[in-house]
Amino acid sequence: MINSILRKLLSSVILCGFAWTSLSAQNIEIKVNQEPLNEVLYSLGLTYDFQFSFSDNLLANCVISDSSSYESMDAALESLLAHCDYEFKVTNDVFVIYLEQTRRRNTNQKILYLYRDQGIDRKSETLPYTSIIINGTSVYNGTNGYYIYRPNEGII
Secondary structure, three states, X not given: OHHHHHHHHHHXXXXXXHHHHXXXXXXXXXXEEEEEXXXXXXXXXXXXXXXXXXXXXXXXXXXXXXXXXXXOHHHHHHHHHHOOOEEEEEEOOEEEEEEOHHHHOOOOOOOOOOEEEEOEOOOOOEOXXXXXXXXXXXXXXXXXXXXXXXXXXXXX
């Protein structure tokens, strides 16, 4: 009698374990053709009950085509975001999507500066045809009183 109860109890525990494993190991199915990434993420959030945080305008420019099954949302996002050089991190159960670090600031790119200002007097009236000196360079303004100065690379 006790053996029979223990067997039933053990069987129930094993069945519950299998059921829990199958529920927690949810496959993420993606079938999209030429859809903006923001819309794909909206759909995934609704379908699989995940939360995302991203710039709607930024992700709207990334068009995705994918017909795959992924073992987890992490794996699905890694694949989807790689198409457009985005990354993600999880913060408080929210997937935060952002532009890849290397795309944000390429150290090989030149940074160009342009300074624009207007010469005015104490009464806030425009001072046309005046000059100022910036980094040893004379800069002249025109009839509107505006100066425009573009320094050489590395000089600010």
